[in-house]
Structure formats: C-alpha cells, structure tokens
Amino acid sequence: MLLAGLSACATPQSDALRSALPPGAELDIRGAHELEQVPFYAQERDQCGPATLAMALSASGPQVDPDSLRATVFVPGRGGSLAPEMLAAARRQGRLAVQLAPTIEAVLREVDAGNPVIVLQNLGLPIFPVWHYALVIGYDIGQDRIVLHSGPEPRLQLSLELFERTWARGGNWAMVAVAPQSPPLSPTIDALVEAAAALERVDVRSARLAYGALAQRAPGSFGAWMGLGNSAYTLGDPATAVTAFARASELQPQRADSWNNLATALLAQGSITAARAAIERALALGGAHRNLYEQTAAEIERAPQSP
Amino acid sequence: MHRAKKVVAVIASSCMLAAWLPMPAHAALVGTQQVLHADSAARAHINAWLARDDVRQALLGNGVDANQVQARVDALTDEEAGDLANRIDRLPAGGDFLGILLAVFVILLITDILGLTKVFPFTRPVR
Numbered sequence: 001m002l003l004a005g006l007s008a009c010a011t012p013q014s015d016a017l018r019s020a021l022p023p024g025a026e027l028d029i030r031g032a033h034e035l036e037q038v039p040f041y042a043q044e045r046d047q048c049g050p051a052t053l054a055m056a057l058s059a060s061g062p063q064v065d066p067d068s069l070r071a072t073v074f075v076p077g078r079g080g081s082l083a084p085e086m087l088a089a090a091r092r093q094g095r096l097a098v099q100l101a102p103t104i105e106a107v108l109r110e111v112d113a114g115n116p117v118i119v120l121q122n123l124g125l126p127i128f129p130v131w132h133y134a135l136v137i138g139y140d141i142g143q144d145r146i147v148l149h150s151g152p153e154p155r156l157q158l159s160l161e162l163f164e165r166t167w168a169r170g171g172n173w174a175m176v177a178v179a180p181q182s183p184p185l186s187p188t189i190d191a192l193v194e195a196a197a198a199l200e201r202v203d204v205r206s207a208r209l210a211y212g213a214l215a216q217r218a219p220g221s222f223g224a225w226m227g228l229g230n231s232a233y234t235l236g237d238p239a240t241a242v243t244a245f246a247r248a249s250e251l252q253p254q255r256a257d258s259w260n261n262l263a264t265a266l267l268a269q270g271s272i273t274a275a276r277a278a279i280e281r282a283l284a285l286g287g288a289h290r291n292l293y294e295q296t297a298a299e300i301e302r303a304p305q306s307p
Numbered sequence: 308m309h310r311a312k313k314v315v316a317v318i319a320s321s322c323m324l325a326a327w328l329p330m331p332a333h334a335a336l337v338g339t340q341q342v343l344h345a346d347s348a349a350r351a352h353i354n355a356w357l358a359r360d361d362v363r364q365a366l367l368g369n370g371v372d373a374n375q376v377q378a379r380v381d382a383l384t385d386e387e388a389g390d391l392a393n394r395i396d397r398l399p400a401g402g403d404f405l406g407i408l409l410a411v412f413v414i415l416l417i418t419d420i421l422g423l424t425k426v427f428p429f430t431r432p433v434r
Binding site for chain 1: 338341343375379381383384395396398402415418422423424428
C-alpha cells in the first residue's frame with residue numbers, strides 16, 4: 001500500500017524536460033553537458049558536506065581539501081552539515097555562494113554554464129530520511145540522465161525522475177559557489193546582490209569583485225552600485241566609491257542612504273562643498289538612518305575647509 | 308540564558324552590540340545589508356543579535372570546536388542566523404547512511420530497487 005502510493009509520486013519537471021524536442025531546446029541550453037574537470041573527493045563517513053563543498057570550490061578556484069572544511073561546516077552533534085552553513089563556509093573561502101531557485105531547470109542551466117551545483121537530497125523516505133549532499137556535474141536530457149559526484153561514487157548516473165524525487169524530498173535545495181567575478185546566470189539580480197552583501201560580511205575584497213561584475217551586468221541595480229561603493233570605500237578607494245554612490249543616487253534619488261554614503265566618500269576625497277550638497281539631500285529626505293546622516297553632516301563641518 | 312534577561316543584556320551593553328552588528332569601516336556609512344533591508348528597524352538588528360547568540364550556544368552544544376564557533380556565526384546573514392536559531396535541531400543535516408537501522412535497511416533496499424529511493428550505491432533501479 002505504502003509502496004503503491006509512493007510509486008504514484010509525480011515528477012512533473014522531469015516529464016516536461018523529456019517532452020521537449022530537441023532536448024533542452026525549451027530552456028535554451030545544450031541537450032547534454034558534463035563538467036569533466038571537476039575533481040572528485042570520496043566522502044569519508046558522515047563527511048558528504050565538506051567533501052561536496054571541497055569539490056565545488058576546487059572547480060571554481062584554488063584546490064580546497066575536504067579536511068580543512070570540516071571545521072567550518074560539520075556539526076558533530078547532528079552527524080552532518082546544515083544548509084545555511086554550507087553557504088557561509090563557501091563565503092569564508094572568498095566565493096560568491098548563492099542558493100538557486102528550486103527547479104531542475106535552474107540546476108541544469110548552471111551546469112550548462114559551467115558551474116557544478118551542490119544539491120541536498122533525501123535519499124531515503126520522508127519517514128526515514130537519509131540526508132545527503134552531492135554535486136551535480138552533468139546531464140543528458142535525451143538519455144534521461146543526471147550525473148553526480150556523490151558520496152563514495154564519482155560520476156554516479158541517476159534518471160532525471162529519480163533525481164527529482166530524491167531532491168524534492170530534500171526541499172529542492174541547491175546552491176553554487178563561484179569565483180566572485182563570475183556571478184551565476186540563473187538567479188535574479190536581487191538574489192545575487194544579497195549573496196554579495198553576505199560575502200561582504202567576511203571578505204570585502206571578494207565582495208567588491210562580485211559587485212563590480214553585477215553592476216556591469218545590471219547597470220540599473222541600485223544595490224549593486226551601493227555595494228560596490230561600500231566595498232571600495234572600505235578598501236580605501238574613495239574615488240571608485242564616489243562614482244558608484246553617484247550612480248546609485250542617480251538611479252534612486254529619493255533614497256537618502258546613497259546621498260549619505262556619497263557625502264561620506266566625497267568627504268574622504270576632500271571635496272567638502274560637494275559633500276555638503278549631498279548630505280543636505282540626505283537630511284531633507286530623512287528616514288530610519290537619519291542619525292547617521294547627522295553624524296556625517298557634523299563630520300563635514302568639522303573637516304578643515306579645503307581650497 | 309533567559310530571553311528577557313538577554314534583551315536587558317543587549318540593551319545594557321550597547322558597545323558590545325556595536326561590535327557585533329555588521330558595521331561599515333566608517334561609522335557614518337550605511338552598510339550594504341542595511342541599505343538592502345531599509346524597512347528593517349533597529350529591533351530587527353537586536354533580534355538578529357539574539358539569534359546569533361542562540362546559534363553560538365547551539366553549535367557549542369553540538370560539539371563544534373569553540374575556536375571555530377564565532378567565525379562560523381559571523382559568516383551567516385541575519386536571515387540565515389534566524390533560520391538556524393529557530394530550527395537547528397530540525398534542519399536536515401546532510402551526512403551519510405551508516406546510521407540506518409537494519410529494519411529500515413530492508414525497506415529502503417526494496418524502494419531502491421523499485422527506483423523510488425537511492426540510498427545504496429550498489430542498487431540499480433529496475434526501470
């Protein structure tokens with residue numbers, strides 16, 4: 001009875017993918033692709049989190065050893081690794097870590113674009129969960145195959161249907177960890193800016209590369225310019241910060257924060273008159289961070305009057 | 308620590324709070340995450356600070372090396388810290404399959420062969 005019920009599980013995504021002709025045409029991706037350069041690290045005992053992460057990181061930058069990641073992601077009391085910490089651990093290695101949309105389409109798009117995808121599967125059943133991280137490195141829609149580096153097995157091949165079942169039971173969770181100057185293509189620009197802001201917490205230099213790439217890709221993104229300005233400022237580059245904050249202020253002149261940050265960067269450059277004009281815009285608009293604007297205004301007034 | 312006590316501790320030690328919040332290098336700069344979440348007030352920041360403390364305690368309680376805990380908590384966003392604080396004992400922990408009981412083994416072996424699950428590396432689904 002239980003088995004009969006389970007076998008009726010629908011796999012609508014796989015069915016839709018297989019019905020498209022030629023395979024992949026509907027998604028505008030190749031029908032089959034495999035990332036052959038991705039190294040394989042066999043998982044030891046309960047270490048699928050560190051091993052999977054190490055493979056993904058080694059594919060997008062310098063080689064990373066699974067043992068060195070163990071201390072940053074493994075939770076001994078749970079006998080495994082937790083999804084939010086998988087993202088955080090990738091950031092600590094200077095990578096842009098982004099959770100993908102919960103669709104097979106997003107996973108295949110990333111693999112087609114050259115990014116291996118970390119997936120969380122429940123290899124067991126809802127009542128007997130067997131949580132497992134694996135790395136999607138290839139697919140062949142026509143042959144109904146998805147290829148994973150999984151646990152002890154390199155290039156494990158599963159049918160799309162079986163993958164969809166095990167992945168859906170894992171909550172359709174997937175992420176990529178890429179070099180910051182090459183943001184992935186499938187997530188929205190807002191999701192990517194959020195990911196870069198998270199990276200900025202731990203690695204400003206890498207975050208600046210990510211913001212730079214995002215501002216170039218989406219010149220209308222207020223968040224990308226604000227992030228570029230903030231990271232450039234923190235790294236002691238007020239000239240780039242001024243350009244970026246000015247761009248953000250042009251895009252959304254009603255947002256006070258960008259005027260305040262522009263004023264701060266102008267002050268650091270020694271452009272007192274321009275800084276005063278910018279902070280007046282921020283003060284006139286007001287808002288939740290008004291106390292910071294007042295602080296900026298006070299600093300401008302304290303600054304030695306430049307010629 | 309009791310939640311109410313923690314709130315008092317947070318408010319009392321405002322300098323500590325300043326140390327934990329993601330502050331830009333320059334005090335008068337509005338940080339990127341603050342810009343992106345312009346609607347979230349100071350209260351949200353205090354909640355995030357409390358969540359980080361909960362996560363710190365939970366990681367320690369789950370055997371994570373004390374030297375690593377702070378860096379791990381720092382690398383989380385406010386949302387991730389809140390998620391972990393609320394569900395650290397229930398979130399799926401991706402590990403492996405060595406801990407499965409024998410009774411479960413037999414059921415999963417059958418479902419593997421039927422192509423419903425994929426627990427064991429040695430099984431090949433019948434279809």
